[in-house]
Amino acid sequence: MAERTHSIAGQSISTGAGVDAIRAALAGVVGTVAFTVLAYLGPVMGIPKMDIATMLGTMFVADPAAAFVPGMIMHFMIGVVLALGYVYLFERWLPGEGWLKGAVYSLVPWLMAMVVVMPMMALVHPMVRSGMMPAPGFFLAGMGTIMAPLGSLIAHIVYGVVVGAVYGRTQAK
Numbered sequence: 595m596a597e598r599t600h601s602i603a604g605q606s607i608s609t610g611a612g613v614d615a616i617r618a619a620l621a622g623v624v625g626t627v628a629f630t631v632l633a634y635l636g637p638v639m640g641i642p643k644m645d646i647a648t649m650l651g652t653m654f655v656a657d658p659a660a661a662f663v664p665g666m667i668m669h670f671m672i673g674v675v676l677a678l679g680y681v682y683l684f685e686r687w688l689p690g691e692g693w694l695k696g697a698v699y700s701l702v703p704w705l706m707a708m709v710v711v712m713p714m715m716a717l718v719h720p721m722v723r724s725g726m727m728p729a730p731g732f733f734l735a736g737m738g739t740i741m742a743p744l745g746s747l748i749a750h751i752v753y754g755v756v757v758g759a760v761y762g763r764t765q766a767k
Contacts, residue, residue: 696758
């Protein structure tokens, strides 16, 4: 595929040969929707509640009710950035169909979340530091059940499968 140039807010963005940043961002949004639905439905399946929006939002807004919208915006921004990372750094190097590439890639952000991001919450999150929110810990050990990291893994794999499938399908058109 030839190099593409997109105009966003009056700025030209070159995505390089074979990469479509707009479609990658769209895939990230769709993948994040799938992840979010699964995360919020977790308790129905025996998985602890993963209230991502509140966790992210309360890093900046003290009131959990007011933190939901900024947290959800952050969550979707992260989903788009991860999809762009997949497309620019991994997609062309992984073998197989798009959904499989996405599933394999999803292990990268999941491991980063389990090993780096969640343990750091005890240091950087004001509500965790004050004791108002439990520290998730390494591989979500603070959640008290193996279902927490397994639920997160499933949600990340679903995200990756959707991103890989949506991006792969839109690239084929």
